[in-house]
Amino acid sequence: MKVKSTFFCSNCGSESPKWIGKCPSCNEWNTYHEEVIEKKTSHEEKSAVWKDHKMEKPFPKKLDEVSSLTAKRINTLDGELNRVLGGGLVYGSIILVGGQPGIGKSTLMLQLALNQGSKVLYVSGEESEEQIKMRADRIGRNNSSCYIYTDVNVSNILKEANKLQPDIIIIDSIQTLVSPYIESTPGSISQVRECTGELQRYAKITNIPIFVIGHITKEGGIAGPKLLEHIVDVVLQFEGDNHYAYRILRTIKNRFGSTDEIGIYAMDTQGLREISNPSELLISPDDDRLSGSAIAASIEGLRPLLLETQALVSPAIYGTPQRSATGFDLRRLSMLLAVLEKRCGLAYGQNDVFLNIAGGIKVADPSIDLAVVAALISSLQDIHISKKICFAGEVGLSGEIRPVSRVDQRIQEAGRLGFDTIYISKYKSDVLAKKNYQVEVRMLSRIDDLLREVFA
Numbered sequence: 308m309k310v311k312s313t314f315f316c317s318n319c320g321s322e323s324p325k326w327i328g329k330c331p332s333c334n335e336w337n338t339y340h341e342e343v344i345e346k347k348t349s350h351e352e353k354s355a356v357w358k359d360h361k362m363e364k365p366f367p368k369k370l371d372e373v374s375s376l377t378a379k380r381i382n383t384l385d386g387e388l389n390r391v392l393g394g395g396l397v398y399g400s401i402i403l404v405g406g407q408p409g410i411g412k413s414t415l416m417l418q419l420a421l422n423q424g425s426k427v428l429y430v431s432g433e434e435s436e437e438q439i440k441m442r443a444d445r446i447g448r449n450n451s452s453c454y455i456y457t458d459v460n461v462s463n464i465l466k467e468a469n470k471l472q473p474d475i476i477i478i479d480s481i482q483t484l485v486s487p488y489i490e491s492t493p494g495s496i497s498q499v500r501e502c503t504g505e506l507q508r509y510a511k512i513t514n515i516p517i518f519v520i521g522h523i524t525k526e527g528g529i530a531g532p533k534l535l536e537h538i539v540d541v542v543l544q545f546e547g548d549n550h551y552a553y554r555i556l557r558t559i560k561n562r563f564g565s566t567d568e569i570g571i572y573a574m575d576t577q578g579l580r581e582i583s584n585p586s587e588l589l590i591s592p593d594d595d596r597l598s599g600s601a602i603a604a605s606i607e608g609l610r611p612l613l614l615e616t617q618a619l620v621s622p623a624i625y626g627t628p629q630r631s632a633t634g635f636d637l638r639r640l641s642m643l644l645a646v647l648e649k650r651c652g653l654a655y656g657q658n659d660v661f662l663n664i665a666g667g668i669k670v671a672d673p674s675i676d677l678a679v680v681a682a683l684i685s686s687l688q689d690i691h692i693s694k695k696i697c698f699a700g701e702v703g704l705s706g707e708i709r710p711v712s713r714v715d716q717r718i719q720e721a722g723r724l725g726f727d728t729i730y731i732s733k734y735k736s737d738v739l740a741k742k743n744y745q746v747e748v749r750m751l752s753r754i755d756d757l758l759r760e761v762f763a
Contacts, residue, residue, distance in 0.1 A: 393564015432483030634664030
């Protein structure tokens with residue numbers, strides 16, 4: 308028996324025989340923590356789990372000799388999940404799903420297990436069988452081939468998987484698993500790294516896809532070393548606000564597809580419901596002629612999405628004006644306010660400015676700049692903007708309205724939802740002017756044109 312004490316970096320997982328203040332790999336300070344590791348078994352005993360699965364010994368091949376096969380995918384019967392995975396679940400892949408406590412990670416995975424007609428092994432280290440059954444009854448779905456297994460020993464889990472031979476394995480969660488070959492507490496860096504490595508090796512050998520649920524830190528990142536995200540094939544972030552019904556499944560890493568896709572769900576009493584047309588839900592009805600609201604034609608991944616931007620501009624009564632943004636970059640808001648003051652002569656310096664993206668979602672698409680500017684002007688001058696008008700354009704420091712990508716999709720989505728007019732950039736839009744759309748397309752070159760066209 309060999310007892311060993313090692314220091315691990317909690318940020319990147321680097322190993323050191325002694326404590327050091329600054330990690331040489333990620334340059335973070337005071338991230339090294341001591342863990343006691345005890346080797347209990349030999350390599351031969353550890354590899355007994357794989358004895359029924361033989362892999363062909365690899366050897367160097369010329370690139371021309373490697374066959375170009377497209378990745379086979381499993382239909383998860385969940386349109387939003389298929390979208391973020393790149394078209395379905397790839398055989399032999401390992402997918403990490405992270406999110407805040409109570410956001411709906413376990414519910415999403417249980418729905419996946421119950422939707423499948425194939426054999427699924429659902430492993431839970433956090434809940435009992437009765438608790439999982441209660442959630443399944445609430446969801447109201449059933450899969451006679453869904454097997455529940457409550458254990459945290461990764462060797463026992465893989466042995467049961469060998470006997471059962473499931474089509475999909477779900478682990479809830481990776482922080483609760485322990486390896487019998489590592490003597491440290493569950494959730495520690497060495498345990499998380501060892502268990503994830505065992506699961507990844509099993510997925511590649513047996514060609515069984517594995518979903519792994521992971522906790523997140525208070526900063527919003529996946530708990531554990533960054534090495535955990537490097538091991539897996541796909542990293543999905545499940546995010547949202549507990550005060551809103553919407554949940555967004557965002558792709559952080561994907562070896563088999565795009566990382567720009569998102570899936571949108573709504574949480575209700577029967578679990579998570581897919582939202583196929585989120586634009587209609589994120590835009591409030593036009594009941595009152597209120598100022599400070601404008602519609603932005605945005606793009607999330609390959610999906611056009613129309614959002615409502617809300618602004619409130621009021622005189623500062625506490626001396627220093629406040630600047631607040633929810634769902635939008637605060638520094639970009641400050642830049643747009645400076646452009647409006649410099650290029651249009653609008654006085655925001657002595658006013659409090661509050662900006663909100665309705666629906667509780669976060670947007671990084673620069674194409675909503677034009678809608679933000681329109682909402683700010685609307686609130687300052689107390690002029691109502693019709694809910695039949697939307698905007699798509701990036702605003703530069705000179706006050707010019709710059710073109711954005713995939714304008715054609717944004718215009719078609721606006722027409723499909725019944726909008727009358729969409730304002731876009733005048734630059735590089737000659738081809739769009741010749742097409743027939745269901746919505747009137749108006750061209751703007753500067754924000755001065757926006758003032759004359761909309762707020763005349």
